[in-house]
Amino acid sequence: MKYGMFAMTGVAAAAMMMGGCASTPEVREVALDRAPITSKLEPQDVRRTVEKMTESLLSAPGVREAVGGTRPVLDVEPLKNRTTQHVDMVSVTDSLRMQLLRSGMFRFVDKSTSGTDIEFMDAQANLGLTDQKKAIKPGQQSAAQMYLTGALTEIKNQVGRTVDQYYKFSMTLKDLRTGELVWADEQEIRKESVKPRMGF
Amino acid sequence: MKQTNKLLSVVLLTAGLAALTGCVETAGTVVTTDHTTGSTLVLEDSTRLKDQIQVLSVNYDEVNGLKRVHITLQSAKHRRLRLNYRISWFDANGMEIDPDTKTYRNLLVEGRDTVTVTGVANSAAGVKSKLRVRGLEAAD
Numbered sequence: 001m002k003y004g005m006f007a008m009t010g011v012a013a014a015a016m017m018m019g020g021c022a023s024t025p026e027v028r029e030v031a032l033d034r035a036p037i038t039s040k041l042e043p044q045d046v047r048r049t050v051e052k053m054t055e056s057l058l059s060a061p062g063v064r065e066a067v068g069g070t071r072p073v074l075d076v077e078p079l080k081n082r083t084t085q086h087v088d089m090v091s092v093t094d095s096l097r098m099q100l101l102r103s104g105m106f107r108f109v110d111k112s113t114s115g116t117d118i119e120f121m122d123a124q125a126n127l128g129l130t131d132q133k134k135a136i137k138p139g140q141q142s143a144a145q146m147y148l149t150g151a152l153t154e155i156k157n158q159v160g161r162t163v164d165q166y167y168k169f170s171m172t173l174k175d176l177r178t179g180e181l182v183w184a185d186e187q188e189i190r191k192e193s194v195k196p197r198m199g200f
Numbered sequence: 201m202k203q204t205n206k207l208l209s210v211v212l213l214t215a216g217l218a219a220l221t222g223c224v225e226t227a228g229t230v231v232t233t234d235h236t237t238g239s240t241l242v243l244e245d246s247t248r249l250k251d252q253i254q255v256l257s258v259n260y261d262e263v264n265g266l267k268r269v270h271i272t273l274q275s276a277k278h279r280r281l282r283l284n285y286r287i288s289w290f291d292a293n294g295m296e297i298d299p300d301t302k303t304y305r306n307l308l309v310e311g312r313d314t315v316t317v318t319g320v321a322n323s324a325a326g327v328k329s330k331l332r333v334r335g336l337e338a339a340d
Contacts, residue, residue, distance in 0.1 A: 033284070033304035035339035047303045054301075055320040059263040067264075099301055103323060105264070 039165040039193035040085060041152075046092055049169045049187045054099040056185040057148075057173065066146070066175055066182040067105060074106040074173075075144040083154040083167070096148070109144050117141070146182065148173050161195040228334035229253065235260050235267045235327050236292070249335055252277050256314060260329075267321040269329040278311040282336040287319030289326035297323050304339065 033044045057063060066072070076097045079089045100106055124135040150171030157164045166188070173183040227245035234240075240258045244250040256272040267289070275281050284304040289297045301322055309315050319329055 030340040031304075032300070033286075033339060035336065044303065048305055051301060051303050051305075054322070055318075058266055058322075059268060059320045061263075064264045099298075099322065102298060102301075103266075 036191060039163050039191040041083075041087055041167055041189070045167070045189050046087075046095070049189075050092065050095045050099060052187050053096060053169070053171055053185060054103070057100065057171075057183055058103055058105060060183045060185075063105075063173065063183050071105065071107050072145040073109055073142045074100070075109050075111055075147045076100075077147055077149040078112075079149070079169070079171070080151040082151055084156075085154070087152060089152070092152075100148075106146075107142065109142055111144070144176060146173055146175050161197070163193045163195070164190070165192070166190045224337050226334060226338040228332060228338065229255065230333075231255055231258060231271055231331040233258055233260060233269055233271075233329045233331075235269070235329065246335075249333065252281055252335075253283065253309065253333060263320065265324050267326055267329065268318065269331070270316050270318050271331050272314055272316045273307075273309065273333070274314045275309040275312055280311060281307075281309040283307040283309065283333055284336055284339055285317055285331060285333045287317070288330050288332070289319075289321045289323070290328040290330065291323075291325040292327050294328070297321070297326050304334075306336075307333075 032047065036042055036044070076093050078093045081087050081089050097108060097110075101108055118138070121136055121138050124130040125132075125137075148171060150169065153168050153170070155166040167190075168186055168188050170186040171184065172181050174180070175182050225246055225248065228249050230241075230243040230245065232241045232243075238260075242255050252275065254274050254276060256274045258272075259270045261268050261270075269287065283306075285307050286302055286304045288299060288302045291297055305317075307315065307317065317331065319331070321327075321329070
């Protein structure tokens with residue numbers, strides 16, 4: 001009887017130790033380029049795509065011809081998301097713009113913040129707080145000479161427990177004056193995940 | 201007594217194996233190229249990776265005013281290798297240029313095959329490149 005009680009207490013203590021008493025999850029910082037954990041699009045895929053696209057654009061011979069020693073004004077349009085997943089395409093566009101800006105090959109305008117520009121100019125002209133000799137007047141901004149655009153597409157197949165997911169980022173750089181495509185490239189990503197035989 | 205020793209050795213072996221699986225080697229092969237002098241230095245810090253992949257050649261050129269490096273790697277294995285590589289760039293003072301923008305990319309090398317990896321400097325100031333190759337298990 002006594003032996004049975006001891007055994008039961010021992011099993012209960014072991015179960016508690018194995019289950020863990022702490023309710024807070026273990027949190028640790030991981031590398032930005034971590035190994036994939038799902039077959040979905042992950043931050044490291046986006047980072048690799050942005051890096052590859054930037055390198056490709058900066059080293060393309062067609063871009064050199066179009067730029068021709070000048071620093072043309074460029075706008076980056078948010079990429080179109082044609083997948084079933086939610087992907088923050090504005091963030092992808094921002095990363096791309098940041099890397100191209102740092103290269104020093106282009107100058108940039110941002111159409112998406114034009115509304116804020118108008119608000120500032122309106123306030124400077126009408127609120128009476130700004131010295132009118134120093135106030136920025138509308139109609140002086142640089143015009144975009146080229147724009148960068150693109151899309152993200154996906155193909156998903158599931159056979160049994162295996163999910164095969166394919167993503168493609170495609171991007172083009174267009175000269176606004178001539179209408180010519182100066183550069184185009186794509187980045188393909190293919191991932192496979194296999195569900196376990198057991199479990200939910 | 202004999203049975204106790206046997207049990208102890210099994211416990212020790214299990215503990216040793218468990219400890220070993222937790223240790224992942226993150227050191228790899230590093231190829232540093234100075235584009236101004238043309239000198240290249242290959243450092244093979246992992247003996248396991250050294251037996252898997254070898255640096256065959258290093259070439260460099262310039263495109264649109266940016267330095268570019270091509271490094272050819274050869275697999276010494278008959279099976280497919282899954283690796284990671286990253287090419288970072290340094291200015292003339294040895295400062296790394298935008299380290300966060302250069303990521304580890306995947307590299308699949310078929311058995312006994314050669315692959316060439318290419319990197320373009322992220323700025324005209326980049327004059328020194330560093331390729332780092334590591335095993336896929338080194339990624340978290």
